[in-house]
Amino acid sequence: MLRSKTRSLFCLLLIGVTLLCSCGTPRLTQRDYFAMDTVITLSLPEDTDSAVFDGCEKMIVSYENMWSLTLPDSEISRFNRCDNTAELSGVTVDVLKRAYAVSAAGNGAFSLTIAPVSTLWKPFLRGEVQTPPTDEEIEQALAQVDDSLLSFQDQTVVKAAPNVAVDLGACAKGYACEQAVKTLAQQTPYGMVSFGGNIGVFGTKPDGSDWTIGIKDPAAPDQLCGSVTLQSGFVSVSGAYERYRAYDGITYHHIIDPQTGYPADSGLASVAVISEDGLVADALSTALFVMGYEESMALYRTEQISFEAVFCTSDGKILITPGLEGKFQKFKKK
Ligand code: ADP
Ligand code: MG
Numbered sequence: 616m617l618r619s620k621t622r623s624l625f626c627l628l629l630i631g632v633t634l635l636c637s638c639g640t641p642r643l644t645q646r647d648y649f650a651m652d653t654v655i656t657l658s659l660p661e662d663t664d665s666a667v668f669d670g671c672e673k674m675i676v677s678y679e680n681m682w683s684l685t686l687p688d689s690e691i692s693r694f695n696r697c698d699n700t701a702e703l704s705g706v707t708v709d710v711l712k713r714a715y716a717v718s719a720a721g722n723g724a725f726s727l728t729i730a731p732v733s734t735l736w737k738p739f740l741r742g743e744v745q746t747p748p749t750d751e752e753i754e755q756a757l758a759q760v761d762d763s764l765l766s767f768q769d770q771t772v773v774k775a776a777p778n779v780a781v782d783l784g785a786c787a788k789g790y791a792c793e794q795a796v797k798t799l800a801q802q803t804p805y806g807m808v809s810f811g812g813n814i815g816v817f818g819t820k821p822d823g824s825d826w827t828i829g830i831k832d833p834a835a836p837d838q839l840c841g842s843v844t845l846q847s848g849f850v851s852v853s854g855a856y857e858r859y860r861a862y863d864g865i866t867y868h869h870i871i872d873p874q875t876g877y878p879a880d881s882g883l884a885s886v887a888v889i890s891e892d893g894l895v896a897d898a899l900s901t902a903l904f905v906m907g908y909e910e911s912m913a914l915y916r917t918e919q920i921s922f923e924a925v926f927c928t929s930d931g932k933i934l935i936t937p938g939l940e941g942k943f944q945k946f947k948k949k
Contacts (some may be wrong), residue, residue: 627676642859643806651679651788653811658688661805671795678791681707682783684730685846695714695730695780702774708770710894714786716863717898718762720919724910726873728764730780731756733871736878740869747862753876760873785870788813789851789897789918796849796893812852813897816845831856832946833884833927840933841945842923843889843890851896852855853904856866874903889939908934 631921639733643658646668655675657668681704683689694701703711717725718765731775735748735756764775788810795808796815807826825844832840833856843850855878859868872879886903899922900903903911915922916937924942926934935943 617841617875633679644668646672648754651683651791651810652673652784653762653813654808654809657799658809659799659806659807663806665802667799668730669798671808674798675791675795678787678794682710682787684734684782684784688807688911691781691783694772694774697774698777700771702771705770707854708767708772710783710786710790711765711772711781712767713894714783715762715765715767717786717895717902717920721899721902721914723873723907726760726784727762727783728760728779729871729873730782730872731759731778732849732876733782733784733869734780735901736867736871739862740858740867742860745862745869753796757876761875785853785901786894786898789849790894791941792849792897793893812850812854812857812900813893815893816848817847819846830887830927831885832927834931839939839946840927841943842938843887843925843941844944848891849893849896850887850889851893851900852885852887853869853900855879855904856884870904879905881905881910882931883907883926885927886911889923889925890921895922900924910935945949 622715642661642723643655644661644663645658647654647656650667657671659667680686681690682764684828686692690703690707694703711727714727718727732753735752739747759776759778759780764779766773770788792808792810792813792815794828797816798809800817801805805820808815814828825846827844828850829842832838833854836856855868855869855870859866868878871877872878881904883904886900888896888900888903890899895915903924908928911924923936923938933945
């Protein structure tokens with residue numbers, strides 16, 4: 616299961632985002648494993664003790680055990696089954712509250728309570744059933760999708776109806792990435808954590824250069840459409856090209872518009888969010904993907920949440936928020 620090897624930064628896995636190398640790049644020890652339904656890569660200085668990797672892996676597995684929808688004993692599965700209230704761990708309540716704030720800022724485009732609808736789509740997207748859910752099934756499930764049906768009383772989370780259910784799929788990896796960075800930064804001088812479409816970087820490399828993160832071209836996912844440089848922080852990508860399935864001439868992907876119950880169709884092929892906050896980067900990349908460019912820019916201008924973003928539109932354009940001027944390099948002509 617675990618693979619540990621030393622290699623240059625250049626060899627890092629190309630997923631939603633990837634790290635690019637520059638001259639004088641330090642050699643890193645890299646460990647890859649699979650958890651939280653994605654490939655996780657930790658890249659740390661060559662002399663890092665293997666106990667540091669082990670500790671981080673343990674932490675990530677504990678998050679998976681708390682929040683997985685497929686594990687019946689996870690805290691979230693338990694909460695989803697309960698009729699009304701459940702006392703949850705401090706860390707789970709923290710994630711729920713922080714994600715709730717992103718939901719509120721984006722008017723529910725990222726919705727914690729998407730589970731009744733997302734669990735309808737998952738068997739089809741995974742190829743376990745042949746047909747997409749029906750309009751009737753979606754309509755029925757949508758009645759429970761509303762984050763104002765959730766409330767908090769200290770450690771207790773309350774739902775307004777028994778069928779209300781939570782899906783942390785769009786923010787748990789970002790939170791875990793952020794916590795991994797926090798922990799590792801206390802143990803090593805610099806490094807990088809990659810969780811599928813989420814990347815976190817920290818510390819100063821020996822040559823003092825910034826980190827350069829490549830962003831996949833959604834139209835040709837084996838290539839990059841550009842790159843972003845940053846000193847530290849998180850980049851999260853949500854795209855229609857990672858998990859999708861075609862049926863009867865229509866392509867369905869895994870990011871649901873909570874207003875319709877169907878895969879979002881906002882004119883974006885992908886969006887990358889850059890933030891100092893890993894959970895916000897993840898949850899917001901899902902929200903902005905659902906909202907589309909114009910609505911996302913309206914949220915940006917309110918300065919309610921601090922972020923930058925790279926938007927790849929369905930017709931091949933690349934648009935960036937003003938704060939990325941000078942930090943984003945475009946590799947494509949459009
Ligand atoms: P990925 O998990 O591939 O990185 P996202 O971060 O965008 O992509 O999260 C997508 C997952 O989140 C879906 O698989 C589903 O479980 C859940 N989800 C889908 N649509 C939404 C939404 N509008 N709000 C919150 N969660 C969502
Ligand atoms: Mg997300």
